[in-house]
Amino acid sequence: MNRVLIVDDASVVRLLIKKVLKQGDFEIVGEAVNGVDALAKYKELKPDIVTMDITMPEADGIQATKDIIAFDPNAKIVMLSGIDQKEMLWQAIKAGASSYIVKPFENDRILSTLHDVINGK
Amino acid sequence: MQISKEHLKILDIIVKISMDSASRSFSKTIKHAALIELVKTDLVDISEITEEMNNDFREMVASILRLEGSLNGKLMFMIPLDGALMLQDFYLQDEPGTAKEFDEFTEGTVQEIGNILASAIGNSFAAGFGSMLLPTPPQVLCDFAGSIFGQLIFEESMDNDKILLTETKFKLRNTEIDCYFFLLPDLNTLEESLDKYEKASDTDSL
Numbered sequence: 451m452n453r454v455l456i457v458d459d460a461s462v463v464r465l466l467i468k469k470v471l472k473q474g475d476f477e478i479v480g481e482a483v484n485g486v487d488a489l490a491k492y493k494e495l496k497p498d499i500v501t502m503d504i505t506m507p508e509a510d511g512i513q514a515t516k517d518i519i520a521f522d523p524n525a526k527i528v529m530l531s532g533i534d535q536k537e538m539l540w541q542a543i544k545a546g547a548s549s550y551i552v553k554p555f556e557n558d559r560i561l562s563t564l565h566d567v568i569n570g571k
Numbered sequence: 572m573q574i575s576k577e578h579l580k581i582l583d584i585i586v587k588i589s590m591d592s593a594s595r596s597f598s599k600t601i602k603h604a605a606l607i608e609l610v611k612t613d614l615v616d617i618s619e620i621t622e623e624m625n626n627d628f629r630e631m632v633a634s635i636l637r638l639e640g641s642l643n644g645k646l647m648f649m650i651p652l653d654g655a656l657m658l659q660d661f662y663l664q665d666e667p668g669t670a671k672e673f674d675e676f677t678e679g680t681v682q683e684i685g686n687i688l689a690s691a692i693g694n695s696f697a698a699g700f701g702s703m704l705l706p707t708p709p710q711v712l713c714d715f716a717g718s719i720f721g722q723l724i725f726e727e728s729m730d731n732d733k734i735l736l737t738e739t740k741f742k743l744r745n746t747e748i749d750c751y752f753f754l755l756p757d758l759n760t761l762e763e764s765l766d767k768y769e770k771a772s773d774t775d776s777l
Contacts (some may be wrong), residue, residue: 458688459708462679466663505686507708532596532690537703554600555689 451477451539452568455497457488458530459506467501467530467560469541474561485509489517492525499568501560502547504531512538512545519546526567530555574614574758578765583612586737586754589695593752596691597741600684601661604744606607612737617728620736625717632677633712633719634685638693642764643757646692647723648685649716654748655681661743678711685709688752701771702766709726723753735761 454476456464464480464481471478481496482488492500500518504511511529519523529542532553541551548567551559572580582758597605633649650658656670664670670677689706697704709776712719727734737754 460683462659462662462676463683465676465679469664486710505690505706505708532687532694533705534690534694535703535705538705550726553690554596 451475452564453477453479453495453497454564455480455482455488455491455495455500457482457485457491457500457506457511458503459483460503463503469558470557471564473557474565476537476564485511485514485517488514489521491517493521499526499528499564501530501564502527504529504533504542512541515542515545515547528563528567530560572587574762578762579612579614579735581765581768582737582756582761585696586610586700586766588699589692590739590752592695593688593691593739594741596687597684600687601658601743602664603661605741605750606744607739608742609738609740612735614733615736616733617724617731620734621717621720621724624720627716629716631714631716631719632673632681633714633723634681635712635723636685637671637707638689638696638704638707639707640693640697641700641702641760641767642696642704643742643760645753645755646685646689646706647721647753648681648688648750649719649753650681650684650750651748652713654743654746654750657743657746658750667668673713673772678713682709682711685711687707692754696764700762700768720753723755727755743762 456467458464468478482491482493486509502511515527526548529547529550534552549563587610594607631649632651632655635647638644655677659670659677662680693704739752741750
């Protein structure tokens with residue numbers, strides 16, 4: 451099973467992502483509610499992959515991605531955001547994100563993207 | 572408060588295009604059709620709109636966000652409490668009637684819908700104006716319509732008699748649920764953005 455850390459400030463979004471990932475071979479090892487929490491949980495849990503929201507209080511998803519990549523350059527992080535703007539996509543890639551999914555998402559799209567990233571595609 | 576009629580017309584058109592996009596995102600998020608019943612952009616009298624809202628005695632749940640970038644503004648998604656529970660079931664893909672009372676998941680659903688709508692508006696405006704526009708994390712309120720609306724326009728009502736307001740009304744198909752989306756653009760950054768938009772359009776047409 452692939453171990454996933456879900457990062458989103460909205461509990462309902464984390465619940466929905468959990469429901470979707472349970473349809474695939476994923477184990478949810480933890481949840482974080484902001485960017486600061488995300489780094490702490492990443493260090494503690496060492497997940498195989500992270501789903502990362504961007505718009506969050508305290509540290510946002512871009513900062514959290516930079517912080518996690520600084521701790522573990524091989525971290526696999528998939529951004530999940532409603533923001534569909536070139537500059538934000540570029541910021542996410544520069545921060546070290548492996549992929550970027552625009553909300554609202556299709557269930558299959560999350561599953562296939564996480565599999566692709568884990569398999570290095 | 573000044574905005575030219577021409578700029579008001581451009582804004583009205585951009586908002587209508589943006590709301591079409593926002594409506595598609597909304598429908599896809601809840602896997603249920605959210606139909607636009609009304610979109611209007613106008614300078615409105617604060618006392619009139621406040622009275623209208625105060626006469627709506629329904630308990631509402633609302634998500635308020637700011638849009639920041641080349642165009643600043645405030646956005647609010649507002650839905651009656653019973654509608655928010657229905658929305659929660661749609662969003663979580665649960666059987667209708669599963670959500671019985673307001674809890675953190677109802678709050679989160681309204682927060683997320685506000686975020687999705689604000690992002691869709693930000694994406695459309697950013698594409699039109701060629702710059703980045705980002706929503707801030709939402710603040711969720713549960714109160715009567717008038718009280719919530721009062722908080723949305725609090726800053727503007729301190730110094731002005733009128734506000735520039737775009738109002739969109741959605742109806743969820745096959746339900747009696749209506750919900751609202753308001754945009755209050757900041758006039759200074761709006762004028763600058765519309766000027767740039769106008770100049771870019773003139774250059775394109777040469």
